[in-house]
């Protein structure tokens with residue numbers, strides 16, 4: 001049996017942790033149970049995601065988050081979709097925090113007495129048990145029949161502090177949740193709707209395994225993989241949108257949440273199904289030439305397999321040569337400048353024109369020689385964008401800055417390494 005909590009009746013006094021969410025414009029205060037805060041979805045991410053759901057494609061029924069943690073994603077879904085919801089959480093204090101947070105969001109919208117909130121509940125119990133949860137809700141609300149589920153959201157807990165983990169370490173497990181809820185999902189325009197919020201650390205093989213598990217229950221269901229990043233080249237979220245909430249004919253979507261909370265997210269759609277490969281571009285190293293362009297792209301965009309789709313939108317039938325694909329500094333070479341309108345510069349760490357090539361390594365001992373080349377080419381500032389030991393990097397940068405500051409160069413630029421070679425490329429910013 002699940003214990004039923006009504007958001008309008010709960011009291012936050014037993015919850016020890018509360019914190020303003022810095023990603024929300026209003027700095028909303030959310031409550032968390034012990035250790036719940038790091039698991040919670042930032043409000044900006046949650047709301048951006050909910051707003052991407054096409055309301056009219058959903059089937060009948062309520063929204064369910066069957067491992068709702070602090071309830072932040074659920075609060076965003078129910079507020080945007082204007083449907084009643086249930087959150088289910090194994091940990092009783094987290095369930096209580098969810099109920100408090102749902103009420104906070106409803107109040108902030110003046111909707112605490114709305115019909116959707118009158119029918120929204122948090123259940124403390126096992127999120128894998130769809131039948132038990134829905135029967136508890138039916139009894140509690142005295143409904144004539146078991147409610148249908150328009151959208152099932154799942155953000156399972158995974159082992160912390162480990163770089164990789166197996167799918168069977170997710171709690172609750174995907175296959176168990178699918179088995180427990182499949183009979184209750186209503187059909188929307190393109191089948192049932194599920195949003196699986198998975199770990200960004202899943203390997204390509206694990207993503208394929210997730211698809212296999214999905215196909216066992218809903219063969220050939222429409223699907224879109226969605227990578228979300230808040231910057232610094234990191235994928236913060238990797239989700240699989242299924243059925244009626246998938247984006248029609250779109251296999252992959254990359255969402256960059258901009259630093260300015262008022263700006264719209266940048267979205268790149270396209271690519272091929274993950275069944276056809278991980279989407280990594282093909283390497284095509286060629287000797288660098290003075291005058292050509294070098295750009296370091298956002299590593300998260302490259303990881304999503306959508307970098308070439310985006311490049312097509314900012315270049316004109318240009319051949320792109322991929323020098324570096326993996327790691328923090330994916331590097332491309334091209335002939336013309338990128339057309340970075342609007343917020344498109346957020347996908348580029350640096351872009352510029354090669355002013356000169358220098359056959360040398362970059363160590364502290366090489367700085368004098370590099371500064372000489374930089375001065376010969378009229379540089380006033382040169383940012384190091386070469387992968388160096390984190391202890392050495394600030395020392396090298398500091399030494400370059402000090403030496404260039406005493407001279408009178410005019411150009412601002414950056415230095416990168418030619419992949420696989422002892423050659424530095426000094427580039428002028430564009």
Ligand SMILES: C[S@@+](CC[C@H](N)C(=O)[O-])C[C@H]1O[C@@H](n2cnc3c(N)ncnc32)[C@H](O)[C@@H]1O
Nearest residue numbers: 040041067069070071072073090127157171172
């Ligand atoms: C990553 S958190 C969810 C965070 C949530 N999306 C938010 O915005 O706050 C996953 C939650 O699943 C809960 N959980 C694990 N196994 C569960 C189960 N069998 N039933 C219900 N909840 C479970 C954990 O206690 C944890 O709070």
